[in-house]
Amino acid sequence: MRRGFKSLLAAIGLAATAALGSASCEDAGTSDEEDVAETKNLFGEDRVADVLKGHLDKVPRSWAEFEALFGMGRKCARTDSKEVFVVEESSSRATGMQEMTDQLLPRAVVTGCNTGTGNPDDEPSYRSYSLMAALFSSPDAANAAKGDPMVLDRVEVIALDRKTGLYNFYVMTPSADPKKPGTLQRVQLRPDGKVYTYTKDPAKTKTVTKVSEDRLCNNCHVNMGPLMNEMHEPWTNWVSTHKTLPETADTLSGETASIVSEAIAYDGSHGRSSLANDLEKTMTAAIRVWNEGISTAPNTGFISENMSGDQPEGLGGLLKSVFCQTELQYASSFSVVPIELFVDPGAVAGGAFQAPPPYGTEIFPILMPIRSEMDKRIETALIKKKILKQSTVIAIRLIDDRNDIFSSKRCAVLDPVIAGLPTDSTAIDGWIRTTLRGQSATLYKVGTTKTYADTLLKDAATTDETKTARTKYLADASTAYQTDIAKLKTIKGRDELKTRSQSRKDNARKMFDRDANPMPILVDEKKGT
Amino acid sequence: MGSIGRRLVGVVFASAFIALTAVGCESVGTGDEEDVVPAGSTSPWELAGLCQENITRHAGVRQQELADGVVRWQCGDRPGVDGADRGQEYCEYHAVSNGKIISTYDQIDQTKPLYCFFSSVYLDNDPKRDTALATELSKAANLNAKIPATMVRMKGQFNSRGAATTLVSDAMAVPTDVNDQRQAACFLYGVNNPTKAASLEKACKGKNLATKTGWTKVTKLGVTIPKEGDATYEAYRDLVSCMSVGRLGNGGGDWRMSDPHITQVVVRANDECGCSYNALPTALEGFLQGTWSSKDALPPGCRRVKVAGADYQQMTICEVPKPEIGDLATSLDYSENLDGFCNERFGTNIVLTAPLRAVENPGSCTTKTGAFCSAFTKTAK
Numbered sequence: 041m042r043r044g045f046k047s048l049l050a051a052i053g054l055a056a057t058a059a060l061g062s063a064s065c066e067d068a069g070t071s072d073e074e075d076v077a078e079t080k081n082l083f084g085e086d087r088v089a090d091v092l093k094g095h096l097d098k099v100p101r102s103w104a105e106f107e108a109l110f111g112m113g114r115k116c117a118r119t120d121s122k123e124v125f126v127v128e129e130s131s132s133r134a135t136g137m138q139e140m141t142d143q144l145l146p147r148a149v150v151t152g153c154n155t156g157t158g159n160p161d162d163e164p165s166y167r168s169y170s171l172m173a174a175l176f177s178s179p180d181a182a183n184a185a186k187g188d189p190m191v192l193d194r195v196e197v198i199a200l201d202r203k204t205g206l207y208n209f210y211v212m213t214p215s216a217d218p219k220k221p222g223t224l225q226r227v228q229l230r231p232d233g234k235v236y237t238y239t240k241d242p243a244k245t246k247t248v249t250k251v252s253e254d255r256l257c258n259n260c261h262v263n264m265g266p267l268m269n270e271m272h273e274p275w276t277n278w279v280s281t282h283k284t285l286p287e288t289a290d291t292l293s294g295e296t297a298s299i300v301s302e303a304i305a306y307d308g309s310h311g312r313s314s315l316a317n318d319l320e321k322t323m324t325a326a327i328r329v330w331n332e333g334i335s336t337a338p339n340t341g342f343i344s345e346n347m348s349g350d351q352p353e354g355l356g357g358l359l360k361s362v363f364c365q366t367e368l369q370y371a372s373s374f375s376v377v378p379i380e381l382f383v384d385p386g387a388v389a390g391g392a393f394q395a396p397p398p399y400g401t402e403i404f405p406i407l408m409p410i411r412s413e414m415d416k417r418i419e420t421a422l423i424k425k426k427i428l429k430q431s432t433v434i435a436i437r438l439i440d441d442r443n444d445i446f447s448s449k450r451c452a453v454l455d456p457v458i459a460g461l462p463t464d465s466t467a468i469d470g471w472i473r474t475t476l477r478g479q480s481a482t483l484y485k486v487g488t489t490k491t492y493a494d495t496l497l498k499d500a501a502t503t504d505e506t507k508t509a510r511t512k513y514l515a516d517a518s519t520a521y522q523t524d525i526a527k528l529k530t531i532k533g534r535d536e537l538k539t540r541s542q543s544r545k546d547n548a549r550k551m552f553d554r555d556a557n558p559m560p561i562l563v564d565e566k567k568g569t
Numbered sequence: 570m571g572s573i574g575r576r577l578v579g580v581v582f583a584s585a586f587i588a589l590t591a592v593g594c595e596s597v598g599t600g601d602e603e604d605v606v607p608a609g610s611t612s613p614w615e616l617a618g619l620c621q622e623n624i625t626r627h628a629g630v631r632q633q634e635l636a637d638g639v640v641r642w643q644c645g646d647r648p649g650v651d652g653a654d655r656g657q658e659y660c661e662y663h664a665v666s667n668g669k670i671i672s673t674y675d676q677i678d679q680t681k682p683l684y685c686f687f688s689s690v691y692l693d694n695d696p697k698r699d700t701a702l703a704t705e706l707s708k709a710a711n712l713n714a715k716i717p718a719t720m721v722r723m724k725g726q727f728n729s730r731g732a733a734t735t736l737v738s739d740a741m742a743v744p745t746d747v748n749d750q751r752q753a754a755c756f757l758y759g760v761n762n763p764t765k766a767a768s769l770e771k772a773c774k775g776k777n778l779a780t781k782t783g784w785t786k787v788t789k790l791g792v793t794i795p796k797e798g799d800a801t802y803e804a805y806r807d808l809v810s811c812m813s814v815g816r817l818g819n820g821g822g823d824w825r826m827s828d829p830h831i832t833q834v835v836v837r838a839n840d841e842c843g844c845s846y847n848a849l850p851t852a853l854e855g856f857l858q859g860t861w862s863s864k865d866a867l868p869p870g871c872r873r874v875k876v877a878g879a880d881y882q883q884m885t886i887c888e889v890p891k892p893e894i895g896d897l898a899t900s901l902d903y904s905e906n907l908d909g910f911c912n913e914r915f916g917t918n919i920v921l922t923a924p925l926r927a928v929e930n931p932g933s934c935t936t937k938t939g940a941f942c943s944a945f946t947k948t949a950k
């Protein structure tokens with residue numbers, strides 16, 4: 041039996057008075073393992089378990105062994121792509137923290153080898169996103185000095201759990217005895233918000249379960265889902281149609297050279313490729329399924345797991361994605377300037393606003409934080425699950441239609457919303473609308489913005505009323521937008537825009553103010569050009 | 570040679586500037602929903618910028634393309650194209666429900682699959698083929714509904730075999746232009762020396778660098794024409810060749826992905842390697858659809874239309890997964906713009922291939938040395 045929604049709210053209530061330091065529901069003595077959808081042991085129900093459960097003698101000790109056992113990477117049966125996606129970095133995350141170097145330290149994301157068979161109906165990318173591995177480089181790797189910096193004796197994997205719809209995190213490393221199979225560790229974020237590890241060392245008879253003081257994977261995967269910071273064109277730093285690795289890639293050797301050349305052969309020696317263009321679509325599908333659940337398995341996925349209390353954030357955490365932000369994406373100018381520099385696309389939805397082209401030879405911003413696919417997907421999923429109405433969501437966006445993220449005005453509404461959140465899930469949307477209506481006079485800019493918001497929040501508004509209000513709002517927003525994008529044409533205007541971008545970068549650094557974090561290297565904006 | 574050039578492009582350009590900030594669905598602003606395309610260049614400097622962007626867009630696959638003797642670009646339109654102007658890249662696409670082209674969520678027949686349908690069948694393909702292809706399209710293995718013959722061929726005047734042939738022919742005939750060469754050198758120098766970009770722009774944009782006075786000012790800023798062997802030579806040659814798209818006898822769309830890319834490769838192949846090309850044969854009914862990783866693959870969820878039981882490479886059907894149909898209901902951006910959805914969801918990952926090698930005159934690629942020609946002529950006829 042899964043924990044009901046009401047008990048979740050009780051848990052939220054306890055959490056709200058966190059100063060009590062009270063034990064979580066788990067520690068409260070239920071010891072009711074059936075309440076927790078996720079298994080509390082080494083394996084979930086996923087592709088890792090399919091291969092290794094009951095066969096711990098096969099736990100890979102290296103990347104090459106993993107590839108062979110799981111038919112991924114260079115052992116993927118596809119002939120056109122081995123699904124090895126590579127991102128160029130000069131920083132290393134080998135210690136879990138980001139450290140700058142002057143070396144080429146490529147990372148790779150390897151997806152599960154989609155030969156086109158074995159996918160469920162309506163999920164044509166399942167075989168790619170249901171099992172994904174990450175490889176990183178380190179200047180301290182054994183052969184790094186010889187141009188082979190990839191760490192190949194630590195395989196980090198996420199696998200989609202068929203029962204929960206969540207991703208299970210695994211790490212495979214060699215055991216102390218090189219003759220024995222590898223050590224398998226599962227890292228799990230539990231409903232009490234703690235990170236647990238389940239470790240099976242072949243030298244020991246039992247699986248060791250521990251609460252980890254380090255948040256491990258959770259440091260970067262804050263929602264324990266897949267990450268791709270630079271998810272859209274131009275996929276900055278990823279090998280894509282836009283870029284190969286730099287010429288210094290010629291100095292790579294050994295396994296690193298072999299692996300990264302699968303992204304694209306920079307010498308044209310083979311025709312296979314794995315470009316970020318394609319990974320974007322895989323990740324989009326992965327984030328959708330992980331949030332909304334597997335279509336053939338009801339009540340699965342991040343949303344349901346939070347609603348039922350099997351994930352620590354609960355409904356309050358989900359609403360944080362709607363009002364504030366929990367993760368970030370990073371957008372860069374290319375043929376167009378990211379529209380988020382000027383307006384929140386969620387607020388002007390339906391307006392067909394076109395992002396403007398960059399001005400001159402100076403291309404900015406690069407890697408500007410924007411609203412994450414994760415947060416947007418949670419919002420969409422809450423609408424699809426009929427927890428929130430679309431009109432409510434747009435009204436929330438209109439609180440600050442210039443900022444898709446880091447809006448103190450919009451985010452400030454979250455706490456009062458959560459404080460009075462009803463226990464009946466069908467009443468949540470009504471409560472939020474009531475809260476917004478009560479603050480309408482101060483939340484919304486007087487004029488067409490307020491009229492549009494008020495109409496959206498009016499329960500009996502007709503379709504025509506809403507359309508009329510939207511049209512007037514979009515007309516005003518369009519005028520403001522055109523004035524704003526004209527700033528690209530002057531140094532003074534660009535400086536103003538750079539200040540905005542810089543503010544986002546500064547806020548991102550504050551948001552992830554810890555050594556181990558998911559951010560890419562952010563370069564500060566340079567004004568006066 | 571084909572008779573339909575890309576002159577019609579000029580008609581589109583007339584209203585191009587309106588489009589950048591146009592507001593579409595709600596009919597606010599200009600109300601000009603029919604002309605949503607990016608702005609073309611107004612000077613060689615701007616043309617250099619558009620070309621540099623397009624070169625960068627394909628930089629990652631350059632070596633593969635040269636090795637294979639092909640030119641590739643995505644079917645999906647680039648950002649800035651919307652409304653009735655979608656389908657600028659020798660590839661047109663539509664949402665299809667129960668055999669009908671639809672544009673809004675409300676029009677979806679919820680009892681039937683929703684498809685995004687991609688056609689690269691040339692506008693001037695033999696009209697007699699329409700009925701046969703539409704009959705095939707209607708079969709259960711394809712769209713499984715009666716399909717009108719009008720859905721087979723593309724509609725854009727520029728999406729024709731004749732236009733493509735003219736583009737290639739014009740690219741072989743385009744003369745060199747000193748101003749373009751110097752503008753390209755100036756622009757590229759700015760790209761590689763960002764601190765000088767502003768002063769270079771001032772010295773070059775809108776100026777005639779073919780004059781001694783104009784060019785002298787620029788050379789004083791450090792600009793030179795790169796020579797073979799220089800680090801920037803290949804980039805320079807790519808750029809100046811691409812810029813020929815602005816001087817083609819019958820015009821070309823400089824903001825598109827296909828025209829500048831084809832021009833860039835053909836000009837270099839012809840000028841530097843001696844390669845020449847014949848008209849695209851009528852047997853080629855459209856440019857071939859594939860993915861970046863293979864001309865024989867398609868994105869997940871997509872399949873080739875079966876014609877007489879065999880894969881047809883110029884028509885692709887992508888079935889929208891049911892959970893994503895639900896997404897459309899929640900999206901104000903896509904619920905009234907299903908073509909936009911098809912573009913983003915599948916079109917950007919469907920890749921068109923122009924098989925230059927297939928129309929190359931045997932023995933015409935006589936120069937096989939140098940970085941470009943050695944790579945490009947490896948598999949020459």
